Amino acid sequence: MNMAKITMVEAVTNALDYEMSRDKSVVVLGEDVGVDGGVFRATDGLIKKYGSDRVIDTPLAESGIVGASIGMAINGLRPVAEIQFMGFTYPAVDQLISHASRMRNRSRGVFTCPIVVRAPYGIGVKALEHHSESTEAYFIHTPGLKVVVPSSPSDCKGLLISAIRDPDPVIFLEPTRLYRSVKEEVPSGEHIVPLGKAKIVQEGMDCTIVSWGAMLHECMKAAELLQKDEIFPEIIDLRTLSPMDTEAILSSVKKTGRCVVVQEAPRTLGLSSEISALIMEKALEHLQAPVQRVTSFDIIPPLQRGEQHYPPDPYRIYRSVKKVVEM
């Protein structure tokens, strides 16, 4: 298979291109996705190739974009909507929670909603207010929605293709700070990474670290610090946050006896809280130390000159892992 070394944002374009060429029902819509190619260039060139009926520049209205996508999906299309930043998904939350997530259930499976809503998310690129949000928990908390976060270009392509083919609505969150910072070999044609499957990024015996998205890379840096103390963590990239791969977490924790969950989201009721509860319920007897959470804080993401206080960094992860290992 042909491979090319590409960035995550190129992997998004590549996945969209591949799916659009394969399936005529796939359409891309959103603000500035056509002529401009998207604010991050994720849809660059697609309008030239597929025309303005399939790559649609919409009016500026997030609820409109998602609500109309629901209708398009009900009537046989596969819409991939782009919301420019996660912080702008909120006007569309009513459509997602009140309609997209429950159309299958309400119509007893007669009407379904195979949409994908893509949005760049997360802090770390010195962006404006409302551009640094990491509020995936709102969507994870909504029955009927799937939530996916890639952490590498290759996974990004494979997961996005799976999301587009999935029969249910998927929120696909792309970590902005990884858009261009990582390059890797990505297969140029068919490439699938299944939803709901976590990945062990690094094997180890001393402690399980569970993370996703941009934080995964902070965990890798923390592992380098830990190595100097001869601590070898096992690092799991969750990839799909809903439905979560509980088996992958539990089998690793049963092996290591310790777990630190690292999330960029605010602390209270983040996915790390759920993971911690899961381990309590299903693997307590294997634990040699309490599960630790390394998270951002229960505050508004600060503007650029305060960003340094907010997300987990390698040192914060390092000290938490060290703490549980030394318990």
Place this chain on the structure above:
Amino acid sequence: MLCDEFDPLKEKKLEIMDKDGNILRKDLMPNLSNEQIKELYYYMLLGRVADTKALALQRQGRMYTFAPVLGQEAQVAAAYALKKTDWIVPAFREQAACIYFGMPIKNFFMYYMGHELGSMMPKNIKILPVSIPVGSHPLHAVGISWASKIKKEKDVAMTFFGDGATSEGDFHEAMNFAGVLKTPTIFYCQNNHWAISIPREKQTASKTIAQKAVAYGMPGIQIDGNDVFAVYAASKEAVDRARNGDGPTLIEAVTYRFGPHTTADDPTKYRKDRELEYWKPRDPIERLKKYMAANKMWDEKQEKKALEKAYQEVEKAVAEAEKTPNQSVDEVFDYTYAALTPQLIEQKAYLNKVHDEKRSRG
């Protein structure tokens, strides 16, 4: 009433001064003294100087992304129609109007240098923080002015937004509430033709934005938004109407952004050069300057003096903004609620401990 003569359903547009500074409609010329006109001019100039400086700082990496006001400075005349006890509810491209209305220039720089203090207004300056989620804030102007009405006060609220914002659901809700409740609200739409890359005609199939007012049961008017006298006259009429208890107005100010949407985009990707060629001679500042020169109110010496004063004010503001240290742990935590919650007290203590440990590790 201007809104009657310039009926939006008949696609009329209010213009008082042409692009060369000639007065087309002497009968509509607002009652402004020469000193007031010079004051207006100065604040437009100041807005431009601040903007130009900001662009240079952004390119040097001393400031983050911002939305330049370049070309839309006649907005100052809208704010000029307010009393300083009124309210402004801005979007994010109103730095010129806000600086006139009392926002310290350094606030503009601080905000886009990444400091929360940029959104902190001095006492008695009733300007809300910029609203980046497009179209979400006109509702706040409705609520503010509604409260004013309920309290039997005379303060009105003016909200600024762009053509793109009129596509958002919240815009509809704001207009509808204002129409039903007859709130003293002035909806000032700066139609600058482009919402990032989406042209005005792809934003709405309405012939004009002004005519949307009709459906909400309020007066609407389209004006030449680069004609400072048209901006003032229409705004003054709307403000007076609101203050007299006669409800809201929608003003569509037709203008053009000379630069990018924000410093993060490249307009050459979606706009034709000939558009800019059309609009450049309609520069609101140049037009007013031509008027003032023709009426012997202004000469090169005064221009030079005004520019020097503007540069000095801006340089002083930049120096102060750049002196502001990075935000402390307290600053990012302490305004979440009126009082820190037990959880935040614990999280803050943890973060301070982490920072201490990092410092001791070097």
